[in-house]
Amino acid sequence: MKKLLAVVLAVAMLLGMVSIASAEEPVVLKVASIWSAETEANRAPMLKTLAEFEEAHPEIKLEVEWYEANAWKDQGETLALSDSLPDVFYWNAGGVLWNLVSSGDILALNDYLTDDIKDQLIGGALANMTFDGKIYQLPYTNACSCLYCNTELFDKYGVKIPETLDELYAAVEAFKAAGVTPMALGGGDKWPTNMYTDLITLRFVGDEAARACYYKTEGATFMTQDWIDGMAAFKKLIDLGAFPDNAIELTRDESEVPYFNGEIPMYVHGQWFSGSLSAEMQQKVKAVKFPAVGKGYDNQWMGGPAEGFSVAAYTQHPDEAFIACQFLAQHQSDNGFECGAGLPAWKTEVQCGNPVMNQIAQQVAEGDSLLLWGNTALSGADADLIGATVYDVLAGTITPEQWCEDMETIFGK
Amino acid sequence: MKKKWTVGKILTQVFLIIWLFLCLFPLYWMFTMSLKDTNEIFGQNPVGLPTKWLWENYASAWGGGGRISNYMVNSVIDTFISLAFTSLLGFMCAYGLMRMKWKGQKVVYTYILMGMMIPMHAALYPLTEILMTLTKTHWALIIPYVAFNIPITILILSGFITNIPFEMEEAACIDGSNIYRTAFTIILPMMVPALITAAIFVFLQVWNELLLASLFTTDSVRTLTVGIKQMSGQYQTDYGSMGAGLVIATLPTLILYMCMSSQVQKSLIAGAVKG
Amino acid sequence: MKRVLSNKWSIMVFVLPTVLFFTYIVIIPIFKTLWYSLLNEIPAKIGDASHFTGLEHYITMFTPGRRNPFPGAVVNSLLYAALSIFVQLPFSMLIALILANGAKGESMYRNTFFIPVVISSVVVSLLWGRLYKGLLPQIFESLNWEVPKNGFLGNPQTKIWLSFVPSLWQYVGYHMLLMYGALKSIPEDVIEAATVDGASGAKLAFRIQIPMIKPMLKVCLSFSLIGSFKLFDTPWVLLERSNRDLPALSMYVEMFTNHNYSYASAQAIFIVLECLVFTVALNILFRDRDERNLRRRKELT
Numbered sequence: 001m002k003k004l005l006a007v008v009l010a011v012a013m014l015l016g017m018v019s020i021a022s023a024e025e026p027v028v029l030k031v032a033s034i035w036s037a038e039t040e041a042n043r044a045p046m047l048k049t050l051a052e053f054e055e056a057h058p059e060i061k062l063e064v065e066w067y068e069a070n071a072w073k074d075q076g077e078t079l080a081l082s083d084s085l086p087d088v089f090y091w092n093a094g095g096v097l098w099n100l101v102s103s104g105d106i107l108a109l110n111d112y113l114t115d116d117i118k119d120q121l122i123g124g125a126l127a128n129m130t131f132d133g134k135i136y137q138l139p140y141t142n143a144c145s146c147l148y149c150n151t152e153l154f155d156k157y158g159v160k161i162p163e164t165l166d167e168l169y170a171a172v173e174a175f176k177a178a179g180v181t182p183m184a185l186g187g188g189d190k191w192p193t194n195m196y197t198d199l200i201t202l203r204f205v206g207d208e209a210a211r212a213c214y215y216k217t218e219g220a221t222f223m224t225q226d227w228i229d230g231m232a233a234f235k236k237l238i239d240l241g242a243f244p245d246n247a248i249e250l251t252r253d254e255s256e257v258p259y260f261n262g263e264i265p266m267y268v269h270g271q272w273f274s275g276s277l278s279a280e281m282q283q284k285v286k287a288v289k290f291p292a293v294g295k296g297y298d299n300q301w302m303g304g305p306a307e308g309f310s311v312a313a314y315t316q317h318p319d320e321a322f323i324a325c326q327f328l329a330q331h332q333s334d335n336g337f338e339c340g341a342g343l344p345a346w347k348t349e350v351q352c353g354n355p356v357m358n359q360i361a362q363q364v365a366e367g368d369s370l371l372l373w374g375n376t377a378l379s380g381a382d383a384d385l386i387g388a389t390v391y392d393v394l395a396g397t398i399t400p401e402q403w404c405e406d407m408e409t410i411f412g413k
Numbered sequence: 414m415k416k417k418w419t420v421g422k423i424l425t426q427v428f429l430i431i432w433l434f435l436c437l438f439p440l441y442w443m444f445t446m447s448l449k450d451t452n453e454i455f456g457q458n459p460v461g462l463p464t465k466w467l468w469e470n471y472a473s474a475w476g477g478g479g480r481i482s483n484y485m486v487n488s489v490i491d492t493f494i495s496l497a498f499t500s501l502l503g504f505m506c507a508y509g510l511m512r513m514k515w516k517g518q519k520v521v522y523t524y525i526l527m528g529m530m531i532p533m534h535a536a537l538y539p540l541t542e543i544l545m546t547l548t549k550t551h552w553a554l555i556i557p558y559v560a561f562n563i564p565i566t567i568l569i570l571s572g573f574i575t576n577i578p579f580e581m582e583e584a585a586c587i588d589g590s591n592i593y594r595t596a597f598t599i600i601l602p603m604m605v606p607a608l609i610t611a612a613i614f615v616f617l618q619v620w621n622e623l624l625l626a627s628l629f630t631t632d633s634v635r636t637l638t639v640g641i642k643q644m645s646g647q648y649q650t651d652y653g654s655m656g657a658g659l660v661i662a663t664l665p666t667l668i669l670y671m672c673m674s675s676q677v678q679k680s681l682i683a684g685a686v687k688g
Numbered sequence: 689m690k691r692v693l694s695n696k697w698s699i700m701v702f703v704l705p706t707v708l709f710f711t712y713i714v715i716i717p718i719f720k721t722l723w724y725s726l727l728n729e730i731p732a733k734i735g736d737a738s739h740f741t742g743l744e745h746y747i748t749m750f751t752p753g754r755r756n757p758f759p760g761a762v763v764n765s766l767l768y769a770a771l772s773i774f775v776q777l778p779f780s781m782l783i784a785l786i787l788a789n790g791a792k793g794e795s796m797y798r799n800t801f802f803i804p805v806v807i808s809s810v811v812v813s814l815l816w817g818r819l820y821k822g823l824l825p826q827i828f829e830s831l832n833w834e835v836p837k838n839g840f841l842g843n844p845q846t847k848i849w850l851s852f853v854p855s856l857w858q859y860v861g862y863h864m865l866l867m868y869g870a871l872k873s874i875p876e877d878v879i880e881a882a883t884v885d886g887a888s889g890a891k892l893a894f895r896i897q898i899p900m901i902k903p904m905l906k907v908c909l910s911f912s913l914i915g916s917f918k919l920f921d922t923p924w925v926l927l928e929r930s931n932r933d934l935p936a937l938s939m940y941v942e943m944f945t946n947h948n949y950s951y952a953s954a955q956a957i958f959i960v961l962e963c964l965v966f967t968v969a970l971n972i973l974f975r976d977r978d979e980r981n982l983r984r985r986k987e988l989t
Contacts, residue, residue, distance in 0.1 A: 246839025381946035509702030532918035536717035560713035
């Protein structure tokens with residue numbers, strides 16, 4: 001009898017230990033993040049976010065794998081093909097997200113997104129991450145593009161910061177005459193050129209027509225005079241010599257070096273560029289809305305929340321993955337804004353120390369609308385095409401009309 | 414007999430010196446680039462000696478953002494393991510194909526050699542299907558590297574092995590050793606020159622490989638070639654450190670080559686002549 | 689002993705693992721690529737909508753159109769092959785001949801000329817990139833020469849040719865060394881006999897030395913040809929993002945940027961075919977000559 005009691009006690013203890021052990025076993029989630037380089041503006045905030053998560057959620061352990069942004073794009077797609085994406089991962093929104101959603105790799109988060117959580121997001125935050133009413137990503141940053149003006153150079157040469165397109169042309173000519181390259185452009189990477197063309201064409205075409213094209217809705221077309229005028233306006237910038245002559249062979253990084261050195265006064269680029277400016281430059285640079293054209297679309301912006309964190313559809317721990325996904329998105333939004341790496345996508349009381357970023361945040365909050373860039377809304381071959389075609393316009397091998405013809409092919413000839 | 418300096422000889426030397434300069438200039442340039450800061454590289458002083466010797470560029474390339482040290486270790490691991498397996502499998506297969514007697518020897522030999530005409534890129538997508546689950550490990554690269562370098566290895570080893578007289582096996586047989594012992598303890602040591610030759614060919618292929626390495630590695634197993642390419646995107650304002658990274662990446666192979674240059678050259682020639 | 693050497697089990701142990709491994713990693717994937725190239729798109733991407741379409745992708749590949757760079761890419765790869773065969777190899781031969789015939793500083797030159805080969809091709813590409821974008825324009829400007837419009841690597845006329853230069857430059861030493869070795873292994877007495885007969889310099893080279901190293905030339909030619917069609921590393925680093933002006937680049941973009949896996953597979957198969965065709969052509973070319981030489985020698989004796 002005593003022996004039986006001893007055995008029962010031992011078994012009970014064992015079971016108890018096992019259950020305690022398993023209860024204390026943290027859930028391990030695999031996470032993929034970009035910003036593997038020390039120089040990335042978002043890396044420090046992300047490390048802070050991860051530390052905050054560790055403190056707030058000891059029951060969930062995150063195994064983070066860091067990648068370089070372009071490399072992750074390629075690898076993520078390939079992992080998706082064999083259904084081996086990590087539990088929580090960084091991804092772009094728009095067409096790039098749709099790629100994975102349509103092949104069933106992403107978990108829809110609707111069930112987890114209570115109204116309470118949704119209220120904490122800024123207006124329209126989920127527009128580019130929702131397909132058929134289902135939400136597939138939570139944004140950590142809002143994006144937009146604007147014109148960065150080095151006021152020191154403008155003052156030195158007595159040029160006015162342009163508010164209309166004509167003033168922009170005048171500024172370009174004035175700088176050119178003084179022997180200064182007016183605008184920076186990394187044509188070799190193609191998407192920096194899209195930064196320019198998307199904004200210019202937006203001023204001519206309007207966000208409704210542009211949205212229809214980039215989202216390939218019924219009846220959308222590139223073959224309108226507005227599109228041609230928009231691309232012609234870009235061509236005029238090229239012909240006036242706004243960009244370095246070899247802009248087309250420069251990578252984005254190479255093209256920004258003269259800007260950082262105070263040699264080039266103007267640059268159209270995303271809001272993240274404000275985070276790349278040195279403290280000294282931040283005092284000199286003024287971020288302004290892209291110049292007006294007068295067709296009624298002048299307070300429209302390119303951008304919108306276009307990056308965030310998604311959850312893999314085949315994750316073993318969907319509940320925990322959602323907690324991680326939401327925490328990472330929200331806290332990265334705060335931390336990133338605080339140190340000037342990006343604009344917040346979640347409502348926040350945090351202030352940013354970067355004056356340029358604050359200028360942008362202020363202006364975009366007063367904007368009429370935000371439209372996702374063509375090369376993010378489109379996907380696959382279409383996204384490649386819009387990069388290749390603007391490359392050709394920059395090289396001078398196709399005309400604005402031909403650009404429209406080539407882009408029209410995305411609708412299936 | 415004194416060698417006279419004819420016009421022809423002078424022109425020849427000039428020609429050789431020009432090509433020598435063209436071969437070495439990039440090295441000199443890379444070294445000076447690594448010690449300058451970005452402004453010098455881009456504008457004021459691209460070619461000359463650095464005005465200030467910024468040795469700290471090396472620190473930032475090695476540790477900090479560069480992670481060159483990790484990538485180099487990975488490259489070394491991948492290359493050596495690939496070499497080991499290629500040599501082992503290549504030797505065993507070459508032995509079986511050339512020393513043993515069976516029907517179908519020629520067919521299998523030709524079959525494997527046809528593989529030399531197939532570049533790795535051509536099988537890229539199906540390879541991703543097989544290897545994608547292994548990307549966190551070194552095997553994702555080692556497996557294709559070994560497989561695609563087996564044909565050239567077998568080509569080189571077979572060339573050598575046919576020159577070894579069959580008396581070796583006969584003697585061993587009389588001594589009572591089995592075929593495995595004969596192959597590994599008698600024939601293999603005689604093959605060392607050939608193995609070195611094959612190893613050099615394979616080394617040049619594997620160490621430098623870029624395409625598969627960029628697709629099948631995660632950061633922890635990333636190799637040097639991918640790391641260097643990444644560097645060009647990471648060092649936004651710091652081209653000097655990128656230069657330092659390039660120097661660090663190149664130095665080991667250069668040093669290895671200079672120590673072994675005569676051996677490398679002899680083997681390369683011998684291998685190609687016999688093959 | 690014959691029994692030992694024909695023992696089926698040991699043969700299998702020696703040969704089978706390698707053959708199986710090779711088949712699984714090299715041969716089967718190639719056939720899979722071939723199969724994928726004959727579908728409209730792979731099942732992993734579009735599930736049941738995947739079906740057999742035969743040679744449709746191959747026809748699309750070569751349908752001319754402003755947005756189809758593949759025919760141009762094939763032409764570029766042939767250009768590279770031509771440059772390699774008619775410029776790089778003769779140049780390597782010239783250096784090999786000079787050194788093999790005993791120029792001053794022979795071994796020093798030989799050692800140094802091989803150095804580019806051991807440098808990583810990524811390093812080579814990045815260095816040449818800085819050269820094309822930074823140093824060369826400055827040199828041109830100081831000499832008052834005109835820089836091509838859009839820069840060396842941006843100008844559509846020059847950028848492809850210039851992206852070839854780094855890899856051509858890099859491997860001169862490789863071919864040179866192989867040819868040098870072959871030249872050095874020509875028996876001394878043959879050279880002496882020819883010199884006595886009055887042959888020297890060019891005549892010696894063309895009549896005696898080059899013909900005698902034909903096997904090595906064949907090796908160099910096949911390395912060169914196959915390398916030309918699969919050229920990827922250097923142009924990838926030098927040219928703009930998603931450039932499709934070479935077959936391997938085009939295949940990569942189609943696969944990883946455009947996600948047209950079947951179409952990319954068709955391009956991959958085409959590259960393999962190019963290699964096969966030219967290797968066979970090379971073999972035929974050299975076999976004819978060998979047979980003709982054999983016949984000629986028989987006639988002389």
